[in-house]
Amino acid sequence: MQSIRVRTDQNHRELSEHGTMQFPLEINHDHLNDYFNRYVGCHWHEEFEIPVIIQGKIRYQVRDHAFDLNPGDGILINSRVPHTIMALGDEEPVALTTIFSPALLYGTPASAIYQNFLNPYMNTPELAGILLPEEAVEVMRRIDALHEEASPGVELKIKGMLCNLFYELLVHRRHLFSSVKSSNEEALLRLKILLDAIHENYAKPLPLTELASKISVSKEGCCRFFKSMTGQTISQYLEDYRVTQGLLLLQEDGYSIMQISYLVGFGNPGRFSAAFARRMNCTPGQYRKKILS
Numbered sequence: 001m002q003s004i005r006v007r008t009d010q011n012h013r014e015l016s017e018h019g020t021m022q023f024p025l026e027i028n029h030d031h032l033n034d035y036f037n038r039y040v041g042c043h044w045h046e047e048f049e050i051p052v053i054i055q056g057k058i059r060y061q062v063r064d065h066a067f068d069l070n071p072g073d074g075i076l077i078n079s080r081v082p083h084t085i086m087a088l089g090d091e092e093p094v095a096l097t098t099i100f101s102p103a104l105l106y107g108t109p110a111s112a113i114y115q116n117f118l119n120p121y122m123n124t125p126e127l128a129g130i131l132l133p134e135e136a137v138e139v140m141r142r143i144d145a146l147h148e149e150a151s152p153g154v155e156l157k158i159k160g161m162l163c164n165l166f167y168e169l170l171v172h173r174r175h176l177f178s179s180v181k182s183s184n185e186e187a188l189l190r191l192k193i194l195l196d197a198i199h200e201n202y203a204k205p206l207p208l209t210e211l212a213s214k215i216s217v218s219k220e221g222c223c224r225f226f227k228s229m230t231g232q233t234i235s236q237y238l239e240d241y242r243v244t245q246g247l248l249l250l251q252e253d254g255y256s257i258m259q260i261s262y263l264v265g266f267g268n269p270g271r272f273s274a275a276f277a278r279r280m281n282c283t284p285g286q287y288r289k290k291i292l293s
Contacts, residue, residue, distance in 0.1 A: 003036035006043050012082060014045040021243055021279045023155050024101035027147050031094050032058065038087035046231070047099045049077040051085075052132070052140045056093030059086045062129035074132035074140060076169060078121070079231075081128045096144055102231075105163055109230035110191050120177035121170055122231070130169055139165050190215045191229045194222070198234075202241050203265040208234070239275050242266060246276060250288045257284045 007015040018026040024047070032038045051060065052074035060067045060075055061084040067075055068088060077083055079102055087093045102122065106114035121127060132140070143161055146154050193214050198206065211234065212222035226234050242264045249260045261272035276284050 004034050005036050006040055008041070008043045012042050012044060014043045017278060017281060018045070018047050018099040019101070020281060021240065021247065024104050025147075025158065026099050027144055028097045028099075029054070029094060030097050031092060032056070032085070032087045033092045038093070040085035042082050042084045044080055044082045045099070046079055047101050048079055049083075049097065049099045050132070050140055051075060051077075051095040051097045052137050054094040054096050056091040057088035058093045058095060059088050060084075060129065061086070063125070065129060067129055067131065072134075072137060074137045076130040076132060078124075078128050078130075080122065083129075096140065098140060098143065100162070104159060105166060108195070109232075110188060110195060115188065117170070118166075119231070120174075124176050126176050127170075127173060130173075132169075136165055136169065187225075187229065190225065194226060194234075198238055198241060202238060202245065203263060205265075206238065238265075240279070242272075243275050243279050246272060246284065247280075247287075250284055251291050253288075253292060257288070260284070 009015060018024065030051075032040070051058075051069075053069045053071050055071055057071075058069050060069060060077070062075070062077055063081055063083070069075065085095075102114075102118055106118050108114070109119075139161055143158050146158055194211060197211055197214055208219045208222065212219045215222065215225070217225065223234060226232075226237070230237060232240075245264045246260050246266075249255055249263060250257075255263065257272070258269045261267070261269040264272070266272035266275065273283055276282075276287070280287055282290075
C-alpha cells in the first residue's frame with residue numbers, strides 16, 4: 001500500500017481542500033500507519049482542526065509545544081498554526097479528525113462573532129492548541145455520528161454544536177485576547193462598503209482603483225485593510241463569492257455552464273471550472289448532474 005503524504009507548498013501550507021463551499025467541514029478517521037513513517041510532516045491551513053484519539057498514542061507538535069495524546073484525548077488546533085503529527089508506541093494510532101473553516105462559525109467577516117471573538121482568538125499565539133475537556137470530546141464523537149448519518153438538516157445541527165463548543169472553550173480565555181486590537185466602528189463601516197461593492201459588482205471586472213476609491217485609500221492600502229479585516233485577499237474573497245453565485249445558478253437548468261461562467265464574472269468556462277473544483281472537489285458539470293438527477 002502506498003504511504004500517504006500531506007501535500008504542501010514551499011511555505012508548508014496544505015494544498016488539499018477540506019469540505020466544500022456549501023459545507024466547509026471534513027471528518028476523517030486517520031490511521032497513522034497509512035502515512036509515511038507513521039508521521040505527518042509540518043503543515044498548516046486556514047481551517048480549525050480538532051483531532052480526538054480513538055486508538056493508540058499520538059504526539060501533536062503544535063508550534064513550539066508538544067501534546068502527547070492518549071485514547072479519549074482531544075485538542076483544538078487554531079487556524080494557520082503549523083503542526084506535525086507522529087505515532088507513539090507500537091499500537092496502530094487512529095484519530096477522529098474534524099477540519100472546518102472558521103467561516104462556518106462566523107458567517108461574514110463583518111459579523112460581531114468574527115470581529116469580537118474569532119478574529120482575536122485566531123491571532124492569539126498562546127491559544128495555538130487547547131486540550132479538550134471530556135464533554136467536548138463527546139461532542140466531537142456525536143458530530144461524527146451525525147455527519148455519517150447525513151440526515152436532513154444535519155449541517156445546521158453540527159454548526160450549532162460547534163458554535164456552542166467554541167463558546168465553552170473560549171469564553172473563559174478571553175483575557176488572552178487583549179493583545180489583539182478590536183476593529184472600531186469606522187473600520188467596520190469601511191469593510192461593509194467594500195463588501196457591498198464586491199457583492200453588487202461581482203459579475204463584472206472590478207478594478208482595484210475603483211474599489212479603493214470607495215474608502216479613499218490607495219490600492220495598496222485597500223489590499224492591506226481588507227486582508228487585516230477578513231484574513232483573505234480581495235481576489236480570494238471575490239473568487240469565493242463568484243463560485244457561490246455559480247452554485248445557485250447550477251441548481252437551475254436554464255443556463256449552460258458556459259453561460260454561468262460569464263454571468264458570475266469568470267470570463268471563461270476554464271477559469272470557472274478550475275475555481276469551482278478547488279472548492280467543491282468536483283467539476284460544475286458533475287455537481288449539476290448530482291443536483292438535478
